[in-house]
Amino acid sequence: MADYQERPATTTTVIEKRGGGGTAIAVLLLVIVVAIAAFFLISSQTRKDNAVEGAATQVGQAASDVSDAAKDAAKGE
Template structure:
C-alpha cells in the first residue's frame, strides 16, 4: 500500500537552425512522497502508551483499595480483641465476686 509517487519534469530549449547548437537546458524535478508508515507507527505507539497509563492508574487504585481493606480488617481485629478482653475481665470479676 505504497503511496510513493515520482514526478519528472523535463524542459529543453533549442536554438534556431542557423545558429550554432547551444548546450540544451535540461531541468529534472523529482518529487517523492512517503507512504503512511510513519503515521501508522506513531498511532501504534500512542495506543501502547494509553494502555500502559490505564493499567498504571488502575494499579494505584487497586493498591488504595487493598490498603483500605487491610485497615478495615485490622480495625475489626482490634475491636474483637477488645471484646475478648472485656469478656475476660467480666469473667474474672464474676469469679472473684462469688
C-alpha cells in the same frame, strides 16, 4: 490474420512504499494510553486493598478488645 506481439516470459513489478509513519505513531500512542490506564487501575486496586487491610486490622483489634473485656467481666463475677 491479425498480428500479435509476444510478451516476454518474465516481468518485473516495482512496488513503491510511501509514508507509513502515521501507523507507527498511532501504535506508539496506543501503547502509551494503555500503559497509563494500567498504572491508574493498579494504583486504584492497591488503594482499595490497603483500605480493606486497614479495616480488617481495626475489626481484629476490636474483637481482641471485646475478648479482653469478656475475660475481665468473667473474673469479676
